Amino acid sequence: MNPPRRRAILIICDGLGAEWISEARTPTLARLMANHLRAGDHRAVFPSVTRVSAASIATGCFPGRHGLEGNQMALVEDGRIVVHNVGAPSFRETMRRVTGRTLRVPTMAERLAPHGGQIAYSNVSPGAAYFLDPDHFGTVLHRAGSFGPGGVSLTGDAHLDVTHDLDGDIEMTRRFCDEVVPADGFGLAILWLANPDLTLHHDPLGSPQHLHALEVTDRLVAQVIAAVEAHADRFDTLLVVGSDHGHETIARSVHVGQWLATQGLEADLKAGRIGVASQGTSALIYAAAGTRRALADLLPAMARQPWAGSILTGDALAATGLTGETLFAAVDTTRHDEPNEFGVPGTRWLVEDGEGTPDIGCGHHGGLGPSETRPFLAFIHPDFAPGEAGRATSLVDIAPTVLGFLGIRAEGMDGTPIST
Numbered sequence: 001m002n003p004p005r006r007r008a009i010l011i012i013c014d015g016l017g018a019e020w021i022s023e024a025r026t027p028t029l030a031r032l033m034a035n036h037l038r039a040g041d042h043r044a045v046f047p048s049v050t051r052v053s054a055a056s057i058a059t060g061c062f063p064g065r066h067g068l069e070g071n072q073m074a075l076v077e078d079g080r081i082v083v084h085n086v087g088a089p090s091f092r093e094t095m096r097r098v099t100g101r102t103l104r105v106p107t108m109a110e111r112l113a114p115h116g117g118q119i120a121y122s123n124v125s126p127g128a129a130y131f132l133d134p135d136h137f138g139t140v141l142h143r144a145g146s147f148g149p150g151g152v153s154l155t156g157d158a159h160l161d162v163t164h165d166l167d168g169d170i171e172m173t174r175r176f177c178d179e180v181v182p183a184d185g186f187g188l189a190i191l192w193l194a195n196p197d198l199t200l201h202h203d204p205l206g207s208p209q210h211l212h213a214l215e216v217t218d219r220l221v222a223q224v225i226a227a228v229e230a231h232a233d234r235f236d237t238l239l240v241v242g243s244d245h246g247h248e249t250i251a252r253s254v255h256v257g258q259w260l261a262t263q264g265l266e267a268d269l270k271a272g273r274i275g276v277a278s279q280g281t282s283a284l285i286y287a288a289a290g291t292r293r294a295l296a297d298l299l300p301a302m303a304r305q306p307w308a309g310s311i312l313t314g315d316a317l318a319a320t321g322l323t324g325e326t327l328f329a330a331v332d333t334t335r336h337d338e339p340n341e342f343g344v345p346g347t348r349w350l351v352e353d354g355e356g357t358p359d360i361g362c363g364h365h366g367g368l369g370p371s372e373t374r375p376f377l378a379f380i381h382p383d384f385a386p387g388e389a390g391r392a393t394s395l396v397d398i399a400p401t402v403l404g405f406l407g408i409r410a411e412g413m414d415g416t417p418i419s420t
């Protein structure tokens with residue numbers, strides 16, 4: 001009899017900050033963290049937004065290497081800085097048209113194509129789903145369109161026709177447990193749940209809605225664990241369970257572009273020589289070479305604004321792992337110590353540029369705050385001894401760990417394998 005075949009399953013609970021895991025709220029996750037290898041000092045990437053996180057998990061690289069700089073990011077088109085929403089299903093086409101490619105480094109889907117392949121079920125934004133495998137080396141199932149290797153459209157029962165809510169997460173997990181966990185055809189399978197992130201964008205941290213989303217999410221993880229255990233005789237499965245970022249409370253908002261316009265840069269904004277891309281609780285400011293001096297001269301005044309928590313440029317910005325040809329600065333918004341209505345400490349400013357009306361009192365993320373930068377991560381397999389990883393880890397360490405387990409070379413990544 002052949003030994004069970006090695007494979008990995010990765011579950012991402014979007015927006016589930018490590019601080020929300022407890023025996024009372026999330027008993028399954030609490031036990032995973034207590035009884036298996038956990039990343040005790042685990043960090044989000046910057047900006048701490050879902051689409052960038054998906055690309056960093058997929059490639060094992062920081063955004064300065066993979067090139068997906070934000071949930072919104074600027075491209076230079078006909079000499080103009082144009083800010084795009086990366087969540088749109090069409091953004092990959094735009095990126096290819098303007099830059100000649102999508103991500104600049106290979107994804108796990110590409111590396112795994114000759115080694116069993118990758119299949120992903122995702123219920124977040126189309127952009128975040130498709131950037132797990134932007135060039136269709138594997139299979140991606142998403143409500144906006146499902147695709148097999150080579151970009152073959154999957155329709156009918158093969159498509160993932162679920163709603164973008166908690167019920168959709170429940171139905172997606174049921175299908176994942178029925179269709180993927182017992183199946184033979186993958187090296188890595190990814191289940192990316194929309195919650196609790198989706199709930200938190202419309203409800204406060206600590207609210208009954210948030211706690212309900214946590215409880216349901218915890219149960220969905222338990223379902224996958226049970227399904228994996230039911231097939232333990234056939235497969236040697238590494239189960240990786242984690243999140244991409246946490247959340248912070250929005251109490252105020254600012255339109256950075258409007259502020260720049262009042263400081264004399266309106267013509268530069270209109271002409272596409274400056275662009276502002278909101279990342280929720282932070283902003284990326286893009287500038288053409290000729291306008292950088294004027295913008296640099298404004299930074300001391302910007303730093304005195306109540307919403308400007310910290311402004312990163314040059315080496316300080318690069319140290320976060322984020323660089324870009326026209327990217328000039330990043331602003332992380334101010335954090336105030338006040339609690340929200342459910343007693344959760346800390347509030348932030350939302351950057352409105354391209355984000356629309358802020359949901360004051362609800363959750364958001366994208367910056368360098370203490371809660372949004374603390375996702376969780378655990379590895380469940382006998383090869384990974386229980387306890388805490390003895391170092392700071394990041395989303396970019398997931399890919400090399402998974403590929404190492406599968407015996408596949410993972411050269412050229414920013415991350416390194418995690419062990420006890």
Ligand SMILES: [Zn+2]
Binds near residue numbers: 014015050053197
């Ligand atoms: Zn997310």
